[in-house]
Amino acid sequence: MDVCPASITARPRAVHTAEREVYPGYVNPPIVIRPAEPSDHDAIWQVLEPTIRAGETYTLPRDLSRQAALDFWFAAGHAVFVSECQAEVWGTYFLRANQQGGGRHVANCGYMTAPHAWGRGLARAMCLHSLDLARERGFHAMQFNFVVATNTRAVRLWESCGFQIVGRLPLAFHHPTVGLVDGFVMYRQL
Amino acid sequence: MDVCPASITARPRAVHTAEREVYPGYVNPPIVIRPAEPSDHDAIWQVLEPTIRAGETYTLPRDLSRQAALDFWFAAGHAVFVSECQAEVWGTYFLRANQQGGGRHVANCGYMTAPHAWGRGLARAMCLHSLDLARERGFHAMQFNFVVATNTRAVRLWESCGFQIVGRLPLAFHHPTVGLVDGFVMYRQL
Numbered sequence: 001m002d003v004c005p006a007s008i009t010a011r012p013r014a015v016h017t018a019e020r021e022v023y024p025g026y027v028n029p030p031i032v033i034r035p036a037e038p039s040d041h042d043a044i045w046q047v048l049e050p051t052i053r054a055g056e057t058y059t060l061p062r063d064l065s066r067q068a069a070l071d072f073w074f075a076a077g078h079a080v081f082v083s084e085c086q087a088e089v090w091g092t093y094f095l096r097a098n099q100q101g102g103g104r105h106v107a108n109c110g111y112m113t114a115p116h117a118w119g120r121g122l123a124r125a126m127c128l129h130s131l132d133l134a135r136e137r138g139f140h141a142m143q144f145n146f147v148v149a150t151n152t153r154a155v156r157l158w159e160s161c162g163f164q165i166v167g168r169l170p171l172a173f174h175h176p177t178v179g180l181v182d183g184f185v186m187y188r189q190l
Numbered sequence: 191m192d193v194c195p196a197s198i199t200a201r202p203r204a205v206h207t208a209e210r211e212v213y214p215g216y217v218n219p220p221i222v223i224r225p226a227e228p229s230d231h232d233a234i235w236q237v238l239e240p241t242i243r244a245g246e247t248y249t250l251p252r253d254l255s256r257q258a259a260l261d262f263w264f265a266a267g268h269a270v271f272v273s274e275c276q277a278e279v280w281g282t283y284f285l286r287a288n289q290q291g292g293g294r295h296v297a298n299c300g301y302m303t304a305p306h307a308w309g310r311g312l313a314r315a316m317c318l319h320s321l322d323l324a325r326e327r328g329f330h331a332m333q334f335n336f337v338v339a340t341n342t343r344a345v346r347l348w349e350s351c352g353f354q355i356v357g358r359l360p361l362a363f364h365h366p367t368v369g370l371v372d373g374f375v376m377y378r379q380l
Contacts, residue, residue: 059293102364103249103336103373140370143359145335146289167357167375169333174292180330183293185357185375 031122033129036080036092041070043089044082047114048073055176057151058110062176073110079133083113083126090117093126095133098143107139107190123154127161135190142188148173149182162188221312223319226270226282231260233279234272237304238263245366247341248300252366263300269323273303273316280307283316285323288333297329297380313344317351325380332378338363339372352378 036044045066052069055062060072073094074080083091091113098108109130113122134142144163147154155165167185175181226234235256242259245252250262263284264270273281281303288298299320303312324332334353337344345355357375365371 055292058291059289060291062291064291099249099336099362101248101250101252101254102245102338102366103362105364106359106362141360141362143362146293148292166359169296169356169375169377170331170379172289172293172296172331172333172377174295176292185359187359187362189360 030085031090031125032084033081033126034084036074036082040082040089040092044073044080044092045070047089047092047112050115051112057148057154058112059146059173081126081129083122083129085117085122090114091122091126093130095130095137097139098145105138105140107134107137107142108145109134109142123157124161127158131161131188131190139190141190144184144186146173147184147186148175149184150175150178155184155186158186164188220275221280221315222274223271223316224274226264226272230272230279230282234263234270234282235260237279237282237302240305241302247338247344248302249336249363271316271319273312273319275307275312280304281312281316283320285320285327287329288335295328295330297324297327297332298335299324299332313347314351317348321351321380329380331380334374334376336363337374337376338365339374340365340368345374345376348376354378 048069049066051057052060052064053062060069064072073092075096078094078096080094081092082089083093091111093109093111095107095109097104098106107130109127111123111126111130131142142163144158146169147158149155159165163186165184166187169183169185171180172183173181238259239256241247242250242254243252250259254262263282265286268284268286270284271282272279273283281301283299283301285297285299287294288296297320299317301313301316301320321332332353334348336359337348339345349355353376355374356377359373359375361370362373363371
């Protein structure tokens with residue numbers, strides 16, 4: 001367990017990957033994934049807001065304020081990254097330990113992409129980046145606690161990134177248009 | 191979804207069950223389950239500390255301080271109870287919403303019993319009490335996010351209280367003597 005850091009810092013300078021990294025999975029236009037900085041807050045909120053307001057994929061209140069959303073995204077122990085395209089922030093993700101104590105060797109991430117950038121490989125690039133980072137930081141596995149079953153695009157994407165559905169939470173999500181639907185727990189070793 | 195409270199208060203006076211309730215599942219000596227009060231902090235820490243120090247069942251740091259443990263147990267949104275036997279606190283539990291937004295209709299609890307009181311039905315009494323309380327508060331289901339697979343007594347107990355294993359987290363827990371073991375996600379409708 002000594003390979004596991006006790007905590008993860010969100011300070012950009014503490015990140016061990018290259019500070020600016022052109023991700024090979026995303027070719028045209030090139031995507032750059034780098035640690036988030038305070039000056040990114042407005043751009044990150046632009047990315048988060050449409051997904052939070054839609055309420056279809058994250059277990060967050062649809063009326064969450066900008067400040068509360070940023071507090072959640074940059075919570076203690078989160079390492080936060082942005083993905084940029086032509087110097088514009090199109091996506092963001094955080095990496096953290098999913099549990100403490102005997103569970104601290106399993107990572108957890110949240111990813112969001114701006115709607116105009118959907119379907120362009122951004123989420124895949126961020127997921128692959130996060131898997132590399134989690135390995136670097138000594139994590140042994142990664143767990144997604146709540147993937148909404150109707151979010152089939154995400155389920156397929158995570159499966160193609162090596163995740164498996166290891167749990168089904170019956171009717172655990174109230175989708176704003178579909179009603180009560182299942183949630184999935186997804187997991188992969190690193 | 192309107193039956194679900196947006197948040198759960200931990201203030202004792204806001205609890206809708208009888209303030210002091212002799213629980214029928216626990217006969218001799220009688221157990222009383224009541225909302226926790228600030229004056230219970232020392233007694234609650236006495237209950238929490240042995241389980242946290244053992245590190246075998248909760249994903250909490252084994253060296254967690256008294257204050258950090260109480261901050262966790264009484265976190266915002268937690269309704270905290272104690273179970274008393276002959277006016278002595280032998281156990282404690284919290285109830286909260288497991289997720290926000292579209293997942294806020296699913297409850298989550300944590301239970302701890304003082305080692306000298308193990309095997310006397312205290313955890314079962316607290317679990318049944320929490321299921322009643324969760325129904326009263328409009329929750330539709332209850333989820334345990336991480337039951338360590340080697341904690342077979344707990345797994346059997348939760349199953350006897352109507353929970354099912356709905357997920358298996360492979361090698362997600364580092365047990366201090368057994369090594370890497372699985373975790374279970376357990377769930378039941380209310």
